[in-house]
Amino acid sequence: SQQGEEDPQALSIQEGENATMNCSYKTSINNLQWYRQNSGRGLVHLILIRSNEREKHSGRLRVTLDTSKKSSSLLITASRAADTASYFCATDKAAGNKLTFGGGTRVLVKP
Amino acid sequence: KAGVTQTPRYLIKTRGQQVTLSCSPISGHRSVSWYQQTPGQGLQFLFEYFSETQRNKGNFPGRFSGRQFSNSRSEMNVSTLELGDSALYLCASSFTTSATDTQYFGPGTRLTVL
Numbered sequence: 664s665q666q667g668e669e670d671p672q673a674l675s676i677q678e679g680e681n682a683t684m685n686c687s688y689k690t691s692i693n694n695l696q697w698y699r700q701n702s703g704r705g706l707v708h709l710i711l712i713r714s715n716e717r718e719k720h721s722g723r724l725r726v727t728l729d730t731s732k733k734s735s736s737l738l739i740t741a742s743r744a745a746d747t748a749s750y751f752c753a754t755d756k757a758a759g760n761k762l763t764f765g766g767g768t769r770v771l772v773k774p
Numbered sequence: 775k776a777g778v779t780q781t782p783r784y785l786i787k788t789r790g791q792q793v794t795l796s797c798s799p800i801s802g803h804r805s806v807s808w809y810q811q812t813p814g815q816g817l818q819f820l821f822e823y824f825s826e827t828q829r830n831k832g833n834f835p836g837r838f839s840g841r842q843f844s845n846s847r848s849e850m851n852v853s854t855l856e857l858g859d860s861a862l863y864l865c866a867s868s869f870t871t872s873a874t875d876t877q878y879f880g881p882g883t884r885l886t887v888l
Contacts (some may be wrong), residue, residue: 705879755873761830764817
């Protein structure tokens with residue numbers, strides 16, 4: 664079963680616009696991570712935010728985490744056509760590398 | 775440094791057969807995890823190995839098994855294949871089993887069961 668639910672399921676924007684997607688989860692977590700997947704390929708790690716952090720930046724990515732609401736958001740600023748992909752949030756709860764993924768948001772960036 | 779490699783990339787099998795998938799982690803990585811991705815169930819954790827020991831297991835039937843060798847390479851095996859086993863199987867490697875260690879994913883093996 665999936666821990667996270669992502670919203671929206673799909674997003675279509677113009678190049679240069681910002682893309683925001685949200686992830687909600689059900690149980691307490693240690694960390695939350697965001698991954699990108701291009702067209703049924705492997706996942707690429709984007710960013711990790713710990714449960715005691717509220718916001719993190721990496722290049723054009725901004726991630727927030729609200730543990731009281733059990734939710735996170737990923738913002739991609741100044742989107743490019745190359746950002747077209749599916750984006751997944753993943754949480755871990757216990758020790759070890761077991762990640763529980765959300766359903767993903769499909770992002771289409773139109774040139 | 776070479777990334778995670780998975781072989782084969784594509785596989786077609788028929789119901790009832792068995793299949794073995796292989797994953798070679800990034801050099802120096804000792805932890806390997808396996809995930810199944812389907813349109814209906816999304817990404818689901820199968821199992822995790824570290825130093826040849828299974829450390830975590832997901833909610834999959836016993837038909838799904840795996841192992842890890844002393845060089846950290848890992849294999850997963852699915853016996854008595856069912857149509858529902860058609861999926862993209864992804865493996866990921868990391869240095870340790872720490873949850874803050876970045877997991878690097880391979881390109882996946884796409885299994886089709888006819």
